[in-house]
Amino acid sequence: MKKFFLLSAISLNSMASVIGISTHPLNEEARVLSAEMTGYMSQRHEVGMGLRYTQEVSDKKLLDFTAFGGQDSRALIMGAGLDLELLSEEASQPRVSLKPFYQYQKYEDLNSNLIGIAPTLRKGFNISGQEFFPYLAVPTGMRVNSGDGGFDYYASLTLGASLNFPGAGTDKLLLSIEGNRDMGSSSDYLGCLVSWVWK
Secondary structure (H helix, E strand, O other): OHHHHHHHHHOOOOOOOOOOOOOOOOOOOOEEEEEEEEEEOOOOOOEEEEEEEEEEEEOOEEEEEEEEEEOOOEEEEEEEEEEEEEEOOEOOEOEEEEEEEEEEEEEOOEEEEEEEEEEEEEOOEEEOOEEEEEEEEOOEEEEEEOOOOOEEEEEEEEEEEEEEOOOOOOOOEEEEEEEEEEOOOOOOEEEEEEEEEEO
């Protein structure tokens, strides 16, 4: 029984960024390589780093792959997601999308598979000639532990924004800041992504 409660307490604290750069308005057939750093604030204060590749696969569909590693307990996270635009952004409405995603996670001695979906809203703004694109997402889903086949439900609240990297003088370099708030069974984190866009 003690082992069960211990696994319940730690098994849901390794989630990496789900949204990343997939809400940013990209050029047609764009390809993006992102370096990301994440600071975790739940239970153990640890830092992780990773790479993400994002590509538009067709109109209103963005596919991304990520590989991520962290210090101490967060050994490895790998995953993929597909952002599907449902409503395009207009002056009077935000962009609405759904992002199904999958993550394989190794946390301490526990391996798990995370399957979920993230409904997302994004609305761009222009302040003094600088465009930025804040977004709000609610990643939810289920985690299956490979050891015992047990599963848990989780949910979190993600708030972030992307913009052209300040002072870079190009729209090929992007900066994103993303925060995730635990809603009972995931991990609080603050992440930063620097992305390079090419065709």
